[in-house]
Amino acid sequence: MRVEFREEDFKVALATSVVLYGFDGEDLKLLIATKSNEPFAGANVLPSVKVRPDEDTFIVAKELMRRITGRDDWPVEILNAFSDPYRNPSGRVVNIAYYGTLRLDDNVHYNLQRSEYRWVKVNDLPPLAYDHADIVEYSRERLKRRVKRRPIGFSLLPQEFTLNQIQSLYEQALGKSLDKRNFRRKLLKSELLLETGKTVRSSPRAKRPSALFKFDEKKYRTLSLKGYDFVYQ
Amino acid sequence: MRVEFREEDFKVALATSVVLYGFDGEDLKLLIATKSNEPFAGANVLPSVKVRPDEDTFIVAKELMRRITGRDDWPVEILNAFSDPYRNPSGRVVNIAYYGTLRLDDNVHYNLQRSEYRWVKVNDLPPLAYDHADIVEYSRERLKRRVKRRPIGFSLLPQEFTLNQIQSLYEQALGKSLDKRNFRRKLLKSELLLETGKTVRSSPRAKRPSALFKFDEKKYRTLSLKGYDFVYQ
């Protein structure tokens, strides 16, 4: 096996990109950035930074999220490595991308301080530079899997939400429409939702108010331990 | 965004490990190697090589497989990047691991030329050096997912196989036993198996011979296109 590392082998640079999905109660969105410097100045990209040789990619990715949004207290996991030798014109840069899901409320600085960053609807993404469209594509598959197998609402939905909101989130994540009655039956049968007794009007045009639910976190933890799988095909 | 790469950022080395699963008709096995040089001389590891800064990790991984087994014509996909800063004592080495499944027959050099490499039963793995046990653990989850959702037999099973063999493969991959009648019903209903009319005796002790089946590749391709999912929970 060719495993003796020599000095000339240590010539690769690392970067990390974060793929952050947020749901504002209406639209599923993705955080993107506009590049200010060359190469690709002005182009849209995923939020990205280089990782110095002594740094941990995960920690750097979390710092990046915190710098942009002011927080990083949501689920984040590694997505994959993107390592095509020519993906970056500056040299051999391996990108180790992370993926997270969060709720877009006032706590996350929804209107990001720096206009460099913005949330865009996932169904309305602009073209992205480098291989970032590939990274997004990959992350969308991951998101679909997560949505199908876990009640992801904890991280994406508001603390209190309507059944129509959660259905809309699922529809946007899976890219297809779902039957309202079947969706509700399945969701309610899981017993992961608690009625709050509260209601909201979904829009000024809506006359009848909608019931608000919240997640039963205790129940979820219990079911999780038992290897519970939600599975929405 | 901190994205200007400088010379001192290009100080990381790349390696790739391959996680190869093989099935010999009886046992599900994993290819491991014994390290001949320091560090960790004598220890068990996944087959691994360094990747030079101008090389493509996937190509290097395929070359490694070919060097060890004489072939590389089976499904291979990226597993993940393993990038803990201190995972390798020689310096910052990011490992981009690949994962493949193959049948262990005479075409693959089952008794590998160099005793450095060997196939071990997945349920009987020795301890591995570096973070290779983590990589294997990760790959086992991937294998489970694949087995559940795709008829993986194409790549792992012999060209002609018995229903007991395929069940044994599934049981080893999923780590649990399955009901024989239910398993057969599900498999036959999928209509992906063709009877060959041939039989074999599974062992010298077995009196009654077992029927041999093969995959209906055409049907599989048709179903695949339609987004068919096998799903064995």
Next chain:
DNA sequence: ACAAAAGTGTTACACTTACACCCATGT
């Protein structure tokens, strides 16, 4: 009263699970 979105049930079908004995063959 009407406009708007919220909410609600039934039926047919497909799939899953649990379960134990007979069969074919070689010795």
Next chain:
DNA sequence: ACATGGGTGTAAGTGTAACACTTTTGT
């Protein structure tokens, strides 16, 4: 004839999918 592993069926229960109207509320 017996030992060995190969092979088979049924019934109950559970989940899925398709489908359209009534209810509540604000204006």
